[in-house]
Structure formats: C-alpha cells, structure tokens
Amino acid sequence: MANDANDRKAFLRGGYKVFLGAIANAAESGVADVADREKLLRPPGAIAEALFLQKCNLCGKCWEACEYGSIKQFSSKSSSAGTPVIIPEETPCYLCDPPVCSTVCDEGALVPIRVEDIKIGVAKFKKSTCLAAQGIDRSCDYCYDRCPLKDKAITFDKGPVVNEENCAGCGVCEYFCVSNPKSIKTFA
C-alpha cells in the first residue's frame, strides 16, 4: 500500500512538473510572439501586424512573386511561424516598381502600394563599429552608395546620416555594410 501511495505521489509530482513545463512553454512562445510582432520586417504594403497575422494564410504567392528572392518564411516557435518576412542581412528589398508582392496577395494581408509610399521599417546607425566614422577606412560609403533613395533617405558626412522620415526600411544599406557586426541595421 505504502509503495502505491509513493508511486502516486511521485506521479503527481511528475505530472505537476509536466503541467508547469507546459505553462512555461506556452508562456515562452507567448513572449516570443510579442517579441516577434515588434521586430519583423513585413513585405511592402503589409497591413498592421495583428491584422496581418489574421489575414495571412501562408499561401506563398508573395515569396513566389519576388524577383530578388527577398521574401523569406519566418522560422520560429511563435504563431508568426511561416509568415513572409524580409531579412535584410540575407537579401534586402530592392523596391521594384510596382512592388510585385503587394499586388499578388489575394487575402488582403498585403495591399497594393506605390513605391514612394513603401515603409517597411527604419534604418538605424551605430557609430561604434562603422569603418568610416571610426576613421579606419574613410573611403567606405557602401551604405550611402547603394541606397535606392540616395540623398533623400541617407546623406554622408564622415559616416551615414539616416533621414528617418524618408527611409523606406528596405535594408539595402544593411546588406552592403562590410563591418561585422553591421553598423547600420533595419528595424520595423
């Protein structure tokens, strides 16, 4: 009998742990959810993030339409897994005209948009690792040179200066930045 009781106790204790584990797991994925919702760069024409997750059904038309292969499927534990994102470090958005991805979406998660109105995110500059700003290589101006909105979104004065109003957040500057870690990064 005593043995039985011990067994049950042990089982209950174990079950308790499993139960806690499940809650912790759910909480973790919930936290990942919230974190993801803030940081993801959605393709041009994406509606607000919460609505985007409701509308997108992962059909794949946008990432099939992109001629640069810029749109990736987000891999994560959270509920945004498999949704289309742009990861500038791998392939940035090149702001094609008209933006093909926004025109092919039939679900209404991406709405047709003009190139001038694209606002994926904003580039942020970090001085401490920049080759030009630190005087290691004064001639390095890749971020400025390759920007599709040169002189409007970015100007150059001993290092890039981002004009946040005009920046489309395409991430070309981040892609071409030679420093490691990147000194210019795109945030949603």
Place this chain on the structure above:
Amino acid sequence: MQFVRRSIQALVVLVLVAIPFLYLYNVERYARQNFSYSLAGKQISDTEWFQRQILDYIDGALAKTENPDKIISAISGSPWSINILGYNISDPLAAVTLTIAGGNFYWPFLLSILPLVILSALLGRVFCGWLCPFHFLAEISNKLRRLFTKFGLKPHDIHLKRKTKFIILGALAGFSFVAGVSIFPHIYPPAVISREVFNSIFYGTVGFGFFFIIFLLFTELTLSERWWCRYACPGGAIYALLGSVRILRMVRIEDRCTLCVECDDACPFGLLPMSDKTGMECDNCGLCKKVCPEAALEYRFMTYRGEKKLIAEHSSNRKKKTRQVRGA
C-alpha cells in the same frame, strides 16, 4: 475514368514541383539581367546539380517563347490558395479560417472560394479524390498497406467516429477565433505539402510540416487506414458538408448486385456502397464502379431526396425477399 483521375493528380503534383523551380529560375534570371554579380546571394551560387539541370532546361524552353514573364507568373500559390492566370481559387477552409480569425468579411477573397464550393455542391468531395496532393500520397501508402496484407503482415486497423472531423474543425476554428491567428495552414496537408515542397527545392531545408506529413503517412500505413481523410481532416469536413447536397451520385442497381462486398473493400473512404451507405462523404472517385464484377454501380444524377427514396425502396425490397425465402 481512373486514368483521368490519376493524370489530374499527377498534374497537380507536377505543378507543385514546377512552381518552386520556376521561381528559382525567375530569381536567377533577374539577377543575371540586372546585375553584374549575383545579388540574391546564397540560393543562386549554391544550386545543386539536379537544380542546375532543370534550370537549364527551363531556360532552353523559355528562350523560344516571346513573353517568358507571362508564363512564369501564370501560376502561383498552393492548392490551398492558388492563382491561375490572375484568377484566384481558394479552399473553402481558407476563407472560413480567415473570416473567423479576422472577425470580418473580406469579399474579394470570399468570392474566390466559389469555384470549389460549386464543384463540391455538384459532385461531392471531388477536391479530396481528384486534386488533394495528400490524397495522392495516402493512396500510395494504401497500396503498400494492401501489399503488406498480401504478404501476411497484418497492420492495425483502428476505427473512429466520422463525426470526429467536425469536432476537430469546430475546436480548431474556436482556437483560431480566440488566438486571432489561423491554425489551419499549419496542419492542413495540401497547404503543408506545397510549402514543404517549396522549401525543400528552394532552400534545401524542411520544416516541422515535413515530419508531420511523414507521421501521418506512417500512421496511415501501420495503425489505421486513411484515418486522416476519414476522421480528422477539417477541410474534408467542409467538403463533406457541401457534398451532402451533391447531384452526381454513385447508385447501386439492385437487380444486378450479387452482394459480393468487392466495392465495400475497395472504397478508400471506408464507405459501404453495397449497403447503400455512401452518405455525404463520397468523392465520386469511381473505384467501386471499377471493381464491381457485375457492373451494378453507376453514376446517376440524383438529389439527396431521390437517393433516400431509392434506398428506402431497396430496403423494402430486401425485406420482401427475406420474407419470401423464409416462406412466411
């Protein structure tokens, strides 16, 4: 009939495989035209040998045509929500889940489910038997299973209630409504398969969905024959509901039937055509018609009521016959 069905299934699988290759080709071509160096990075420089062969083949085939852009963009998406020549066709489940998760009606997308809804209302669960890529794989697993039994192995055969799939549909729809995120694209096989095919061809990786499909096929092989399609598939539940009003029905002609049970054994959905128990699940695949030695099964245009009447007639005839045999 079976030949037509098989060729349509093969065509669907071919399209599924062709889409990522066309996409890969499109990305590469664009990089070649517009940049002196490869911009799209990893994917292009890392093409495998077989990818190279197929890409070269596409290149050769499209070089002869005048407007390659048009051909490449002719077809995109997945069986779950496909765009053919600019016309969008979606699974009813996609519209249901979008509407439930979003809590609002998006008419352009809701209209796109009409072709499949009308088709199912006329012909039954035809999407399952004729278009679904998972059904195609499951049929292969089915064949293997029957081969096993022939060689003396006996796989388990667990049966559940057919209602289960409606419960699953309702539960998952409720979850989607509460969470505000549609759960179906992660578990509905046609959507999962196309995404995994795309991933494996384009990125050379597979995700959770791949293992999910393998798990389904393995359990269908060893535990329960076609359990997903019969008892669990939420999309199948919607098609079954629509199929209950179908017009084209498989009807048994009582005079010719010798009650040999061949058709009941052949049905992939586990329906019983010999006892007139096809109900709303029949997808008009025609397998029972094919195996019937007496040609006692035929396609007829008939409403739900018409079939009910016929079944009642059959059962009363059977009773009469029994009475005669007993000599009462």
